[in-house]
Amino acid sequence: MKNNPFWKKLRDYFSIYLPKQRSSSEKTIDTSHMAWNLLLRYLLQERGMTAGALEFESFTSELLTAFLDRMETVRHWKTSTRNNRLSCIRAFFKYASCTCPEAYVVHEDLRTIPLKKGIDSSRVVSHMAKDVIASIIGCIDILSPKGLRDCFYLTLMYDSAARNGEMLGLKLSDISTDNACICLFGKGSKPRLVPLTRETMAMFAKYKTSFHKGSDRSSPLFYTMHKGQKTPMSDDNVARFLKKYAIQTCSQNPHVPENVHPHMIRHSRAMHLYQGGMPLAVLSEFLGHEDPETTLIYAYADTEMKRQAVEKASESLPLTDIEMEFPAWEDADIIGRLVRGY
Structure with a gap:
C-alpha cells in the first residue's frame, strides 16, 4: 500500500494537512477519523474489498450512498450525523483533487449526493427556567467530595455558558483568580475570556482546596483518577x-424536563442573559459564536418576550370596548341542524 496514491493521500491528510496546514481542532480531526474508520470498515467487512485494492476510483456516489443508508439503519444516525459524515468524506477528496486528477473525478461524482433534509429544529432551543436550574444544582450534597465537584462543574458551566467539550478541556490555569474570569477554548481552539461571578469564584476556591492541593497548573480542572494518574473527566x-x-x-419541581443534557445548561444561561437584556451582539461574543447569526436562535425561541411585547403594544388598543357579536354557529340548535343536514 506504500505506493498506492489513495493511501498516501489519506495518510498525508490526517498527519499533515488537517493538523499542521489547516490547524484543525482535535475534535474536527476526531470526527473525520470516525467517518473514515466507519467507511473503511464497511468496505472491508461488509463489501468484501481488500485494503490493498482500494484506490480513488473505488469510491463512487452509489457506494457512498449505500454506506450512508447502512449506517442510518444499523447505527440509527440522525440526518445531521449523516450529512456531517458525508461532508467529512467529501472534504478529503476535495483536498486530494488538487494534485490527483483521478481524485478530482471522484470528488465531482460525490458532489452529486444531496444532503438529506430533516426536521428543521434550528429555531428550537431546549432550555430550562432559572428555578429549574437552581433546583437541580441545589439538590447536590456539596459536603461529599463528588457532590462538591459536580456542583462546581454545573455552576461553572451555567455561569460561563460553556460547551461541555470546553469544560472538559479546562486546565487549572484557565481560571484567573486575579481577574475573576475563565479562558475557554471554543470551536477551532479559539480562546475567549468570560467573567465569573463572586459566587462561582468562591466555590472554585473550595473546589481547588479539595481537589488540587499541590497540583500543577497544567492539570485538568475536572478529572478522574486512572491508574494513579489524573485524566480529564469524560462527557459520559x-x-x-x-x-x-x-x-x-x-x-420537587415538576418543570424539570425528561431528558436533561449538558448542552441544555448552556442554552438556558444564554436564554436567561438574553431575557435579562444582554444585546445579541454581546451575547454572541459571550457564547463564542463564530457567526453572529447563530445567536438569533434565542430571539426566535423566546416566546415569553414576544408575548410581553404583544401585550405592551396592545395596551392602548380599545379591544375591551368593542361589543362582540357572536356568530350564528354558537347556537347549539343551529349546529345540530348543520350536523343533521337540514
Missing part, C-alpha cells in the same frame, strides 16, 4: 451525574 460521566440530579429534582 457528566451526562450521568446530571441525569441523576435531574431525576432527584423531579419530585
Whole structure:
C-alpha cells in the first residue's frame, strides 16, 4: 500500500494537512477519523474489498450512498450525523483533487449526493427556567467530595455558558483568580475570556482546596483518577451525574424536563442573559459564536418576550370596548341542524 496514491493521500491528510496546514481542532480531526474508520470498515467487512485494492476510483456516489443508508439503519444516525459524515468524506477528496486528477473525478461524482433534509429544529432551543436550574444544582450534597465537584462543574458551566467539550478541556490555569474570569477554548481552539461571578469564584476556591492541593497548573480542572494518574473527566460521566440530579429534582419541581443534557445548561444561561437584556451582539461574543447569526436562535425561541411585547403594544388598543357579536354557529340548535343536514 506504500505506493498506492489513495493511501498516501489519506495518510498525508490526517498527519499533515488537517493538523499542521489547516490547524484543525482535535475534535474536527476526531470526527473525520470516525467517518473514515466507519467507511473503511464497511468496505472491508461488509463489501468484501481488500485494503490493498482500494484506490480513488473505488469510491463512487452509489457506494457512498449505500454506506450512508447502512449506517442510518444499523447505527440509527440522525440526518445531521449523516450529512456531517458525508461532508467529512467529501472534504478529503476535495483536498486530494488538487494534485490527483483521478481524485478530482471522484470528488465531482460525490458532489452529486444531496444532503438529506430533516426536521428543521434550528429555531428550537431546549432550555430550562432559572428555578429549574437552581433546583437541580441545589439538590447536590456539596459536603461529599463528588457532590462538591459536580456542583462546581454545573455552576461553572451555567455561569460561563460553556460547551461541555470546553469544560472538559479546562486546565487549572484557565481560571484567573486575579481577574475573576475563565479562558475557554471554543470551536477551532479559539480562546475567549468570560467573567465569573463572586459566587462561582468562591466555590472554585473550595473546589481547588479539595481537589488540587499541590497540583500543577497544567492539570485538568475536572478529572478522574486512572491508574494513579489524573485524566480529564469524560462527557459520559457528566451526562450521568446530571441525569441523576435531574431525576432527584423531579419530585420537587415538576418543570424539570425528561431528558436533561449538558448542552441544555448552556442554552438556558444564554436564554436567561438574553431575557435579562444582554444585546445579541454581546451575547454572541459571550457564547463564542463564530457567526453572529447563530445567536438569533434565542430571539426566535423566546416566546415569553414576544408575548410581553404583544401585550405592551396592545395596551392602548380599545379591544375591551368593542361589543362582540357572536356568530350564528354558537347556537347549539343551529349546529345540530348543520350536523343533521337540514
